[in-house]
Amino acid sequence: MRWVRRGGLSTLIFFIPLLASFGLFSWWPILRSLLLSLQRTNFLTSEWVGLDNFARVLRDPLLLTATWNTLWFAILAFVIGFPVPVILAVFIGELRRARRLASALVYLPVIFPPVVAVLLWKAFFDPSPQGVFNTVLGWFDIGPVPWLNSGDLAMPSIVLQATWASFGTATIIYLATLMSIQTELYDAAEADGAAVSRRFWHITLPQMRGVLLVMFLLQVIGTFQVFTEPYIMTNGGPENRTVTILMLIYRYAFISGDYGRATALSVLLAIVLSALSAVYLWATRRWSTS
């Protein structure tokens, strides 16, 4: 009761919303996921099956396809989507009067609700010669290109859309970093006679290194969990060429009702992602101290 008199109870009251909401909808589901992955469940009974769910996941031939597709998405998104915001942020950073306008324009696609952006781009990807993108290609005597209907082009097309939808966030974050670089560094370099390109390589990039590494990590984690874009654009087709790991989890759980197998696959994916972040954080700490 001394605890109550010293304000322990009124303090606890402030923690109740947080504990209730995270407890029920964050911490418990994470724990439960680990339990579920070792069980076979229908709503009435659940049976302990050990690692059987994991074995069944690993035996599914579609897993290899989905893993490859997800990796391919991540690689494409990195190659197309990673350098663009960096370059753009550097250019926008050099603008004077138009900087506000440029940052507003860059952020506009981020404002699009993902579903709307995906559906609009799906219309752009119309494979007929009168489709929006095919019309543009037609001006240069190229195409028509089958876009989402082609096994080889479907994934790059989806990545193009996803990049368009997200490059604004990265650009704004890089721009904020650029603006916080101490101007004395540039002044000193200039006094030493460093040309513009040398100032970029020896001041701008090193100063951005931390943010670049974090953004890379976030991008990998994000792209490994891609769902909405392939789900709406192609629903995994053509010939399973755009089935991603998260889509496989969705199919196991909400189409086949196999919750054990679905959670086993999510646990596997989460382990890979966590390991990736751990290795990555360890590596960046080593590099930044040396």
Added chain:
Amino acid sequence: MTTETGTSERSILSFLDRRRPVVRVSVAAVGTLVIAGLVILCAGPLFWLFKAATSTTTETLSAPFSLWPSGIHWDSFVQVWTRVDFGRYFWNTLALMGGSLFLGLLVATTGGYGLAVLRPKYAKAVFAALLATLFIPGVISLVALYLTVIDIPLVHVSLLGSMWAVWLPSSANAVNVLLMQRFFANIPRELFNAARIDGAGPFRMFFSIVLPMSRPILGVVSLLTLVGSYKEFLWPLLVLPNPQDQPISVALPRLQSSIDFSQFMAALFISVIIPVALFLVLQRRFLQAAGNAGALKG
């Protein structure tokens, strides 16, 4: 961290550089190219969407880049609103956003206050558990969260098909709590000590010191929450199986096959114009919120 440095001194280029004609011309040229590229790439799709929504279907499908050959038609908007009950999805979306905002702010403000100001002994453990959720990928709990929502532990109630199934899980947002916690931690301790001497308890301090001082961060967190819940797709798709209850984002893909192309474009345009209008009015806030969330992730 803001992107607002309008009068700022220098960047990579200095004043001296900028006076050189070669630099001045190339900066102007690159600047024009960048702005023109951004207008086409970022504002272009929005404009095209408006054009497609106000043209007839055949016009758009046969010549996607011709500008209103038969004039502007507004009837697609009317049809979408009346015939496919788009207004209903619209209200569902607003209800989802409102509930998520209220519960999200409740959890973030009280939790942030407890962690940053009251700081009981167990706060460290709670804080660690909170940070852990940021590092554990969200995918791990998708299925388990669904099973939790259709059978809430202890009370055994199913939230399936109710707005609570979206509102409650969205309130467990660690980024929001941390943004609040960081802001509250920067309020000078002397203020709280003085209030305590004047006999104010934790509730008085929360309502008459912390909340009134936190308007900027409340704005940022509200904006992040509202935009986040407007964008949500997979979760409402799972927990709101009845078309009557669904928000715009879930209803749109379903409508695609059942309505005329120009009507569908009108539906897409309505869905995007609200956040875009909000963005144009509050763009400084939006960009600040993006920078803030980014700074936190970093």
